[in-house]
Amino acid sequence: MKASDVALALREVYDPELGIDTVSLGLLYDIEVEADEVRVTMSMTTPNCPMAAAIAHATETKLETIAEGRGVEVQVVHNPPWNVGMLNADARKWLGLPEN
Amino acid sequence: MTALAVRESPPLNVVLPFFLVAPLGLIAAGIMLALAGEDSVTAVTTPELLAATHGAVLGWISLTIMGALLQLGPVLLGGRLISHRLARLQLWLHVAGVGLMLLAFQAWRTEALVIGGSLTALSFVLFLVNALPAVRWFARGSLVRNYVSASLFFLMLTVAAGFTYVLTLHYGWFPITAGRVAAHAHLGLAGFLALMLMGVSFQLVPMFQLAPHDEPKFGRFVLAWMSIATAVFAAALWTDPPPALRLVAAAALGTGALFWMYDIAMLLHRRAKRKLDIQAKGTLAALIFLGLGIVTGVASASGWPESLVVEHQRLQLAYAVLAIGGWAGGTLIGNSFKVVPFLIWNARYRELAGKQPVPTLAELLDLRLANATLLTLCLAVGAGALAGALGWLEGLRVAGGMFAVAGSLQMLTLVLVAVRRPQARAAMPAPARRIQHEGQ
Numbered sequence: 001m002k003a004s005d006v007a008l009a010l011r012e013v014y015d016p017e018l019g020i021d022t023v024s025l026g027l028l029y030d031i032e033v034e035a036d037e038v039r040v041t042m043s044m045t046t047p048n049c050p051m052a053a054a055i056a057h058a059t060e061t062k063l064e065t066i067a068e069g070r071g072v073e074v075q076v077v078h079n080p081p082w083n084v085g086m087l088n089a090d091a092r093k094w095l096g097l098p099e100n
Numbered sequence: 101m102t103a104l105a106v107r108e109s110p111p112l113n114v115v116l117p118f119f120l121v122a123p124l125g126l127i128a129a130g131i132m133l134a135l136a137g138e139d140s141v142t143a144v145t146t147p148e149l150l151a152a153t154h155g156a157v158l159g160w161i162s163l164t165i166m167g168a169l170l171q172l173g174p175v176l177l178g179g180r181l182i183s184h185r186l187a188r189l190q191l192w193l194h195v196a197g198v199g200l201m202l203l204a205f206q207a208w209r210t211e212a213l214v215i216g217g218s219l220t221a222l223s224f225v226l227f228l229v230n231a232l233p234a235v236r237w238f239a240r241g242s243l244v245r246n247y248v249s250a251s252l253f254f255l256m257l258t259v260a261a262g263f264t265y266v267l268t269l270h271y272g273w274f275p276i277t278a279g280r281v282a283a284h285a286h287l288g289l290a291g292f293l294a295l296m297l298m299g300v301s302f303q304l305v306p307m308f309q310l311a312p313h314d315e316p317k318f319g320r321f322v323l324a325w326m327s328i329a330t331a332v333f334a335a336a337l338w339t340d341p342p343p344a345l346r347l348v349a350a351a352a353l354g355t356g357a358l359f360w361m362y363d364i365a366m367l368l369h370r371r372a373k374r375k376l377d378i379q380a381k382g383t384l385a386a387l388i389f390l391g392l393g394i395v396t397g398v399a400s401a402s403g404w405p406e407s408l409v410v411e412h413q414r415l416q417l418a419y420a421v422l423a424i425g426g427w428a429g430g431t432l433i434g435n436s437f438k439v440v441p442f443l444i445w446n447a448r449y450r451e452l453a454g455k456q457p458v459p460t461l462a463e464l465l466d467l468r469l470a471n472a473t474l475l476t477l478c479l480a481v482g483a484g485a486l487a488g489a490l491g492w493l494e495g496l497r498v499a500g501g502m503f504a505v506a507g508s509l510q511m512l513t514l515v516l517v518a519v520r521r522p523q524a525r526a527a528m529p530a531p532a533r534r535i536q537h538e539g540q
Contacts, residue, residue, distance in 0.1 A: 008522065012457075013453070013454055014453070014458075014460065014528075016445055016449070016458070016459075016461050017308070017442070017454070017459040017460070017461050018310075018373070018458050018460075019462060019528055020528045021528065043220075045310055046302070046306065046307045046310075046313060048303075048307075049255075049312060050172070050307075050442060051442070054450045054453060055453075057450065057451075057453035057454070058450075058453035059454065059455070060454070061453070061455055062454040062455075065454075065455070067329030070205060082178070083101070083312075084310065084372040085370070090528060094528045095310070095372055095373050095374055095375065096373070096374030096375040097372060097374055
């Protein structure tokens with residue numbers, strides 16, 4: 001399993017408020033796949049996001065379904081803080097923002 | 101394992117009833133306006149107008165704010181309520197107290213007003229006892245904590261003044277002049293309500309609209325300015341001051357509100373979510389009504405035109421409709437249609453997310469009903485303010501009916517959020533799923 005496989009799987013984890021997946025939102029900062037563990041470092045669109053725990057939990061749940069017996073760790077960070085520039089083209093279009 | 105501490109939110113059955121019951125206050129206020137007597141367009145202290153004002157502020161607005169603080173304090177800030185059972189008890193105590201107060205105002209029965217006022221005051225005390233530990237968890241010195249703390253301080257003053265007046269009406273301790281009624285009203289409106297709406301908007305507008313989280317340019321200035329102006333204005337009103345003094349104090353309050361409007365308008369301007377959702381629409385409507393409310397409020401405080409006392413009273417009525425129904429109402433409706441779907445999603449779908457497709461918050465809301473609610477409220481505010489300013493009794497009664505319809509629509513929309521189980525559809529399709537759909 002490669003980091004790109006993890007990223008593909010996490011495109012099915014959504015921010016329930018925005019209706020956009022975590023990859024398109026640019027929330028995933030780092031993915032590490034090791035022999036015994038999958039580690040994801042991610043952020044939220046806002047500090048104190050009320051959905052933070054739910055999105056992190058959904059990410060963890062999704063990882064467990066693809067981890068092939070590895071341990072799973074999701075770390076939520078706010079440094080660097082998320083910004084609109086991290087959105088991909090699909091997400092920008094969904095939100096009504098002009099393309100970069 | 102997540103590095104993020106999973107914050108404990110109160111159970112759904114503790115918080116949700118606050119939001120579902122709150123629109124009853126708007127319905128009751130609308131019915132009271134619809135029953136308004138002829139003197140209601142020449143004086144703002146008639147039984148029906150007092151009942152309508154207290155129904156809207158103590159019922160609709162206060163219950164929604166209570167629900168929001170009981171939920172958002174623990175979820176956003178990691179605080180804890182003292183007791184879930186106390187929150188449930190306090191809700192029904194509040195409903196009984198406010199309901200009795202409205203009937204007592206309408207029938208002008210001071211002994212019933214004493215009982216209703218006592219229950220309501222007790223409810224506020226229990227709420228403060230229960231919610232303050234949650235608020236205490238706000239980051240020290242944070243803007244939102246400061247606004248909420250100042251607002252709750254003014255709430256205590258408002259409740260103390262109101263309860264004293266209720267007892268005075270019955271026992272005749274001292275004369276309750278128009279100025280003293282206005283002092284109580286402004287402690288509640290500019291102190292409790294305005295500071296709460298301002299502080300919570302600084303939290304919720306950037307969060308829901310994906311606006312930058314930089315500290316608002318005038319956030320701290322507005323808090324200090326509004327707090328001082330409210331305290332000075334209320335103290336001045338107590339002495340029934342001349343119009344010139346009232347005008348200066350009202351202009352000071354209006355200036356503070358204008359600076360806040362600038363900050364919120366800038367947040368909306370810089371938002372990443374360009375499509376207007378229900379919260380953005382509610383906030384925009386609220387800003388427009390606040391602008392109109394500032395103009396009518398300042399004109400009303402000036403006593404203008406001095407030779408026509410009736411017009412001055414009419415402006416007060418228009419000001420109250422714009423500020424309470426328009427500004428607070430637009431803000432509340434926009435945010436309640438965000439917060440309640442969040443509560444339901446968190447309780448029902450959180451454990452399923454990541455395992456199977458689940459609805460988004462937007463899918464939990466019937467958007468047509470939500471838009472109809474906001475539109476009806478805006479029409480009611482426009483009609484009520486116009487009818488009040490023109491002294492048009494029939495128009496005021498029609499506006500009352502429209503407020504009752506808006507309250508009913510809001511309640512229906514929120515109940516449907518709680519009971520409907522929609523399919524997941526509206527989320528942006530992931531590429532993998534899109535390819536699969538296209539291939540089918």
